[in-house]
Amino acid sequence: MVAETVPGGVKKKSIDFTVFIIFMKSEDIILSPIHVLDAQRKAGNIKTRDIVSAVMNRRRATEPVLNAYIHQIPDEVCLEQADCADDKLRRGEPVHILEGMPIGVKDIFNVIGTPLTCASKILTGYVSPYESTVTSRLKDAGYLMTGKLNMDEFAMGSSTENSAYGAVRNPWDTDRVPGGSSGGSAAAVAAGSCLAALGTDTGGSIRQPAMFTGTFGIKPTYGFCSRYGMSAFASSFDQAGPITKDVEDSAVILQQIGGFDERDSTSLNIGKPDLVSGLKQGIEGMRVGVIQNLDLSVCDEEIRQNFEQSVDLFRKNGCQIVSVNIEHIQHSIAVYYIIACSEASSNLGRYDGIRYGHRSPAAAKIGDVFRLSRDEGFGNEVKLRILLGTFALSSGYYDAYYSKAKKIQSMYRRQFQQIFSDIDILLTPVSPVRPFKLNEKMDDPLQMYLADVFTVIVNLAGIPAASVPSGFSAQKLPLGIQLMAGHLKEADLLRTAYWFEKQAALEYPPQKI
Known part of the structure; x- marks a missing residue:
C-alpha cells in the first residue's frame, strides 16, 4: 500500500x-x-x-x-x-x-x-x-x-x-x-x-x-x-x-x-x-448525450478540460456520443429560483412561533409573536428567499413570474422525455467552479446561485442524476461529472x-x- x-x-x-x-x-x-x-x-x-x-x-x-x-x-x-x-x-x-x-x-x-x-x-x-x-x-x-x-x-x-x-x-x-x-x-x-x-x-x-x-x-x-x-x-x-x-x-x-x-x-x-x-x-452500446448549447465558458478551465476528458472516456469505450439541444436552457437558473422561492414562501409560513420552536421573548401582542419570532429565528438567506417568493406570488406579479416559470418547467420536462427516448445517459459538469473559499461568495448571492447552474434543470425535469468523482485539480481539489438518466432509470x-x-x-x- x-x-x-x-x-x-x-x-x-x-x-x-x-x-x-x-x-x-x-x-x-x-x-x-x-x-x-x-x-x-x-x-x-x-x-x-x-x-x-x-x-x-x-x-x-x-x-x-x-x-x-x-x-x-x-x-x-x-x-x-x-x-x-x-x-x-x-x-x-x-x-x-x-x-x-x-x-x-x-x-x-x-x-x-x-x-x-x-x-x-x-x-x-x-x-x-x-x-x-x-x-x-x-x-x-x-x-x-x-x-x-x-x-x-x-x-x-x-x-x-x-x-x-x-x-x-x-x-x-x-x-x-x-x-x-x-x-x-x-x-x-x-x-x-x-x-x-x-x-x-x-x-x-x-x-x-x-x-x-x-x-x-x-x-x-x-x-x-x-x-x-x-x-x-x-x-x-x-x-x-x-x-x-x-x-x-x-x-x-x-x-x-x-x-x-x-x-x-x-x-x-x-x-x-x-x-x-x-x-x-x-455500458456496451450506450448512447451518451452532450448538450450542444450548454455554455461551458462559465466553467473554470480545469473543470471544462476534465469534463471533455470524461466524454472522451465514454467515446473511447465504444459509446456513441450524441449532441442534443435544450431550448431555453439558459433560463433554467431563473426558472428554478422563481419556483423554489415561491414554494419556500408558502412552506415556511408554518413557522410562526406559536405551535413549536422559537418564540420571541420581546413579543407583547399576538402579531408580534409571528413577526418577531420569524425575524429572530430565520437567517438572512431564508428571509431573502421568502421575500423573493412572496413577491413572485403577489398580485400583479404571479402571471409575470410564477406562471411563466411553471410553463417553462413543463417545456423542459417534455424536452427531456423526448431526449431520453433517443439516448441513455446525458453528461454535464456538476458545478462550474471548484470548491471555493469560505466567505468568498457570501456577499454576492447571484454568484452563489450560479454555482447550481448545471444542476437545477434536473430538479425542474424531475429526472435522476448523480455526481461521480472524475479527478483532481492542480490544487488537489476533487472534480466530478454529472450523469443524468431518464425518468425512473436509476x-x-x-x-x-x-x-x-x-x-x-x-x-x-x-x-x-
Whole structure:
C-alpha cells in the first residue's frame, strides 16, 4: 500500500478492495465503503465494533475543525448497537449489509426522539415526535445513526455557510466550503466520521457537495423516495438521496429507502426497486448525450478540460456520443429560483412561533409573536428567499413570474422525455467552479446561485442524476461529472456511474478518501 496525505491529516492508502484483507487498521476502515466492510465482518476478519469504534474516533478527531454535526449520538450508544450486530453474527443469524453500519442523517429528517433544527434557530427546542419514511426504512435494515448533520438553513444554500450552527469546512482544504446544502453529509463521509449519509437535493444539494468532497451522490427521480417526515423547502423539487464513498454503497442505500409510500401524495407507485443486481453489466452500446448549447465558458478551465476528458472516456469505450439541444436552457437558473422561492414562501409560513420552536421573548401582542419570532429565528438567506417568493406570488406579479416559470418547467420536462427516448445517459459538469473559499461568495448571492447552474434543470425535469468523482485539480481539489438518466432509470444511471468509477480510477488520481 502506498501512503498519501489526505484530508484531516490521515494517511490515505491505495487499497485494492478485491484483495483479501486479514487485518484492517482504523485508517483503512474509515476509507472503506460499507459493502467492503460488511464482507470483511461476515468473513470474520473484523467486528462491527471495530468499524464503529474507528468511525467514532474519527468523528472525535475531526469535528472540532469540520463542524459537520449538529447533534451527535453518544459513542456508548453506537457501540452498544454495534455489539448487537456482532452478537447476531456470532449466533449465525442473517445480518443486513447496513446493520450496525454508522450512517449520518442530514438534520432535515425527523428521527423520533432526536432534535430537528434544519440548521435554523426557528426550530430551537423541537424534538421529533415521529419518524420520516426514509430513516424508518434504514431502521428496518438496522442502520446505526451517528447523528444529525449540519446543512444550509432549511436547505437554502450552496456552501453550508448559511447555518445557525456555524459553517462546515471541506476536509480536503479546511479553508474551503464543502458545497451545500448537504455539506455536513458530504464532509462527514469524505472525512470518515460516518461511512455514508442521507442528504436532500432540491436544486443540486446532494450532487454539488458530493463533487466538492470527492464522494458519490445521487438524486433519484422525483417521487422515488418518500418526502414524509422530511422538512419542506420546495415541495415539488425536494428529494432524499445518499452520499457515499462509492457507487455500490449508494445503490444499496437507495434500494433500501426507495419505493412507494402512501403517506406521501407525490410518491410513485414503483414497488421495491432493484438497483444492485445490474451494477456490473457495463455500458456496451450506450448512447451518451452532450448538450450542444450548454455554455461551458462559465466553467473554470480545469473543470471544462476534465469534463471533455470524461466524454472522451465514454467515446473511447465504444459509446456513441450524441449532441442534443435544450431550448431555453439558459433560463433554467431563473426558472428554478422563481419556483423554489415561491414554494419556500408558502412552506415556511408554518413557522410562526406559536405551535413549536422559537418564540420571541420581546413579543407583547399576538402579531408580534409571528413577526418577531420569524425575524429572530430565520437567517438572512431564508428571509431573502421568502421575500423573493412572496413577491413572485403577489398580485400583479404571479402571471409575470410564477406562471411563466411553471410553463417553462413543463417545456423542459417534455424536452427531456423526448431526449431520453433517443439516448441513455446525458453528461454535464456538476458545478462550474471548484470548491471555493469560505466567505468568498457570501456577499454576492447571484454568484452563489450560479454555482447550481448545471444542476437545477434536473430538479425542474424531475429526472435522476448523480455526481461521480472524475479527478483532481492542480490544487488537489476533487472534480466530478454529472450523469443524468431518464425518468425512473436509476438502475441505468447507477450502472453507468459504477462503470465510470472503475474506469476513471485508471485515468485520474484515486478518488476514495
